[in-house]
Amino acid sequence: MIQTQNLTFQYKNSSNVLSFPNIHLKTNEHLLILGKSGIGKTTLLHLLAGLLSPKTGNIAINNVNISTLNSKKLDKFRGSNIGMVFQKKHAIPSLTVFENLKARLYFSKKEKPDSYLNQTLEQLHLTDFKNSKVNEISEGQLQRLGIALSVIHNPQIILADEPTSSLDNENCKAVIKLLIEQAEKNNAHLIVITHDERIMPFFNNTLTL
Numbered sequence: 001m002i003q004t005q006n007l008t009f010q011y012k013n014s015s016n017v018l019s020f021p022n023i024h025l026k027t028n029e030h031l032l033i034l035g036k037s038g039i040g041k042t043t044l045l046h047l048l049a050g051l052l053s054p055k056t057g058n059i060a061i062n063n064v065n066i067s068t069l070n071s072k073k074l075d076k077f078r079g080s081n082i083g084m085v086f087q088k089k090h091a092i093p094s095l096t097v098f099e100n101l102k103a104r105l106y107f108s109k110k111e112k113p114d115s116y117l118n119q120t121l122e123q124l125h126l127t128d129f130k131n132s133k134v135n136e137i138s139e140g141q142l143q144r145l146g147i148a149l150s151v152i153h154n155p156q157i158i159l160a161d162e163p164t165s166s167l168d169n170e171n172c173k174a175v176i177k178l179l180i181e182q183a184e185k186n187n188a189h190l191i192v193i194t195h196d197e198r199i200m201p202f203f204n205n206t207l208t209l
């Protein structure tokens with residue numbers, strides 16, 4: 001369950017106060033967040049991930065009010081409950097694709113057999129690049145690795161910022177299907193922000209800021 005109430009946010013060096021509609025997602029519900037450039041989509045996603053603190057309002061995730069957690073507890077909560085697909089890539093360049101997945105599991109203190117990692121790479125058309133270093137793969141492959149890294153530890157919430165923007169139609173479909181499949185397999189919520197109209201048919205719930 002995700003519930004937000006009266007959320008507002010203000011960047012330090014800005015006089016603009018961003019305010020957001022309330023969100024209420026029940027178990028297994030997903031959400032697509034739309035809105036014009038600069039309206040606050042990424043800011044909202046970062047608030048939901050606990051990467052930013054609201055100026056006012058509350059965010060409850062599975063009955064934990066994350067706005068009240070101190071930074072140590074918030075880091076722990078995020079590490080095991082949230083998977084983020086960032087616009088900027090978060091893979092470790094000196095490691096291979098496969099080693100990155102192993103490292104992600106290590107940091108989230110979860111264990112998975114190698115066969116599970118291989119299956120995820122297969123679903124994202126990354127098997128051929130399993131032993132490639134991150135700086136040897138293309139932008140699209142890197143973006144798909146970002147998806148794999150965000151779901152490999154089976155988080156309760158998957159937050160994705162423009163996950164399909166640089167992908168061709170085939171990989172766009174593969175990525176969104178994998179995100180939905182992972183979310184459903186784990187009873188997790190999937191929240192996506194996008195400009196990409198190709199992914200709208202995959203969502204029943206949309207919120208336009």
Ligand SMILES: Nc1ncnc2c1ncn2[C@@H]1O[C@H](COP(=O)(O)OP(=O)(O)OP(=O)(O)O)[C@@H](O)[C@H]1O
Nearest residue numbers: 011012013014035036037038039040041042043044
């Ligand atoms: N670090 C910052 N300091 C000050 N203002 C910021 C900062 N980051 C974003 N903003 C401003 O806050 C507003 C919301 O930004 P945000 O990135 O959330 O929008 P967005 O809807 O995700 O945009 P886009 O679709 O272009 O990525 C914008 O007006 C932006 O200029």
